[in-house]
Amino acid sequence: MSKCEQCIIRQFNSLKHLSREELVKMSNCKTSKIIKKGEAIFDEGERLKGIFCIKDGVCKVSKMSENGRNQIISLVTKGDLLGERSLISDEASNLKAIALNDMEVCFIPKEEIMKDLEKNPSFSMSVLKDMAQTLKQADNVIVDMAQKTVKQRLAETLLNLQAKFGTNEDNAIDVHLSREDIANIIGTATESAIRLLSDLKKKKIIAFKGKDISILDRNELETIAQGF
Amino acid sequence: MSKCEQCIIRQFNSLKHLSREELVKMSNCKTSKIIKKGEAIFDEGERLKGIFCIKDGVCKVSKMSENGRNQIISLVTKGDLLGERSLISDEASNLKAIALNDMEVCFIPKEEIMKDLEKNPSFSMSVLKDMAQTLKQADNVIVDMAQKTVKQRLAETLLNLQAKFGTNEDNAIDVHLSREDIANIIGTATESAIRLLSDLKKKKIIAFKGKDISILDRNELETIAQGF
DNA sequence: TTTAGAATATGATATTTATCACATTTTTAA
DNA sequence: TTAAAAATGTGATAAATATCATATTCTAAA
Numbered sequence: 001m002s003k004c005e006q007c008i009i010r011q012f013n014s015l016k017h018l019s020r021e022e023l024v025k026m027s028n029c030k031t032s033k034i035i036k037k038g039e040a041i042f043d044e045g046e047r048l049k050g051i052f053c054i055k056d057g058v059c060k061v062s063k064m065s066e067n068g069r070n071q072i073i074s075l076v077t078k079g080d081l082l083g084e085r086s087l088i089s090d091e092a093s094n095l096k097a098i099a100l101n102d103m104e105v106c107f108i109p110k111e112e113i114m115k116d117l118e119k120n121p122s123f124s125m126s127v128l129k130d131m132a133q134t135l136k137q138a139d140n141v142i143v144d145m146a147q148k149t150v151k152q153r154l155a156e157t158l159l160n161l162q163a164k165f166g167t168n169e170d171n172a173i174d175v176h177l178s179r180e181d182i183a184n185i186i187g188t189a190t191e192s193a194i195r196l197l198s199d200l201k202k203k204k205i206i207a208f209k210g211k212d213i214s215i216l217d218r219n220e221l222e223t224i225a226q227g228f
Numbered sequence: 229m230s231k232c233e234q235c236i237i238r239q240f241n242s243l244k245h246l247s248r249e250e251l252v253k254m255s256n257c258k259t260s261k262i263i264k265k266g267e268a269i270f271d272e273g274e275r276l277k278g279i280f281c282i283k284d285g286v287c288k289v290s291k292m293s294e295n296g297r298n299q300i301i302s303l304v305t306k307g308d309l310l311g312e313r314s315l316i317s318d319e320a321s322n323l324k325a326i327a328l329n330d331m332e333v334c335f336i337p338k339e340e341i342m343k344d345l346e347k348n349p350s351f352s353m354s355v356l357k358d359m360a361q362t363l364k365q366a367d368n369v370i371v372d373m374a375q376k377t378v379k380q381r382l383a384e385t386l387l388n389l390q391a392k393f394g395t396n397e398d399n400a401i402d403v404h405l406s407r408e409d410i411a412n413i414i415g416t417a418t419e420s421a422i423r424l425l426s427d428l429k430k431k432k433i434i435a436f437k438g439k440d441i442s443i444l445d446r447n448e449l450e451t452i453a454q455g456f
Numbered sequence: 457t458t459t460a461g462a463a464t465a466t467g468a469t470a471t472t473t474a475t476c477a478c479a480t481t482t483t484t485a486a
Numbered sequence: 487t488t489a490a491a492a493a494t495g496t497g498a499t500a501a502a503t504a505t506c507a508t509a510t511t512c513t514a515a516a
Binding site for chain 2: 063065066067069071073084085086088089090091094095117118119121124125127128129131132133134135136138139140141142143144145146147148152186187225226227
């Protein structure tokens with residue numbers, strides 16, 4: 001079992017503010033898990049007993065609407081923490097997390113995290129900053145969902161995905177999402193997402209083969225995202 | 229000038245976790261402000277030098293979309309804190325706050341708040357909890373905006389407004405919003421909001437005279453909000 | 457009090473998006 | 487390897503919503 005104090009991943013999140021001593025304690029109570037593609041890390045309504053530190057892989061975090069449709073709220077990837085919010089508010093999770101590919105995550109029990117939050121101000125301040133940032137992002141998403149057309153949201157989503165996941169050797173965005181997942185990110189019907197993707201392809205703004213999507217004309221995509 | 233240690237308002241927010249000593253210090257550096265209806269407490273892009281504790285009145289917190297339309301993100305009222313997020317993330321505000329009626333607010337300088345956040349774990353934990361709660365709410369709004377129809381969102385908004393502001397002696401929701409404000413909360417064109425309000429009135433589900441809106445059939449409104 | 461400007465209201469129409477139906481392709485599992 | 491299931495794609499149509507035009511009512515400032 002790898003040790004937290006030697007783990008490079010913590011440099012990417014708030015855990016970097018923990019002391020050596022705190023990390024050693026954490027090492028002793030944390031467990032590693034392998035999550036297979038398609039499996040849930042946790043489900044809506046579940047009471048989390050700790051948080052997850054993503055060592056490898058990507059998962060989609062989503063929520064069911066009253067209409068019975070799934071809305072993807074965020075994609076969580078290597079280096080991110082998952083589940084802090086439910087822990088802090090001490091409520092059942094309002095979200096579900098499903099692996100998009102095989103994942104490796106560490107589970108850190110609630111008590112350990114809460115103790116560190118209480119005792120280590122620079123850790124709690126970092127979590128606070130993270131949350132403030134996430135909240136700002138959420139505001140932007142609300143505005144986009146409320147005010148932008150599906151076409152604008154699709155263009156923006158493609159740009160965001162490329163910014164977050166980068167591109168592989170073939171210049172394709174380095175994450176594999178189904179058309180349904182894409183539709184569930186932008187909040188539209190799967191058919192609509194497919195149609196608009198085909199449009200963008202026809203206009204040579206993007207290219208795709210299956211789930212490999214690449215951006216050919218980033219400027220044009222930005223223009224579309226802004227509504228022209 | 230009233231004193232924080234004697235102020236009842238702080239019981240409604242995280243400031244209740246401050247010690248007597250911390251409150252006395254705060255009293256000495258805080259200032260009171262009167263904000264007239266329609267005036268801004270702060271504007272998008274402004275760098276806040278502190279946070280605001282709302283003693284009386286209501287303001288709308290909004291953000292301009294790239295399409296040039298305004299989206300109201302939240303209504304902030306008596307007892308709420310305003311501006312913590314920009315302070316914590318140490319960035320210019322992404323939001324604008326405009327008074328909906330005459331307001332009385334206290335301004336607490338950044339240094340004072342940050343010091344308390346660092347030194348008082350029960351205060352910072354409370355702010356953290358607040359933020360986790362706000363984030364959960366934001367998730368719900370994202371899902372609603374992405375998945376619900378304008379009609380559903382209007383019904384839900386009316387129910388939310390009544391839950392938050394209560395009703396006056398005439399059974400009308402105790403906050404005055406223009407039709408444009410209502411449209412900017414649910415993310416639709418003003419005309420669409422007006423039309424749907426008229427529909428609800430015709431069906432005797434709500435009644436209104438000018439900006440006084442009352443809910444006549446709460447059950448039916450809940451049914452509509454859920455999409456039937 | 458009067459009056460211009462703003463807010464509210466409503467019709468006509470265009471645009472966007474969802475839904476349903478079905479064909480084709482890809483993936484998965486026996 | 488092959489059959490079944492899932493994902494992708496496309497057309498036709500319906501429903502939701504925005505936009506534009508214009509009328510009416512309300513509000514606030516001179």
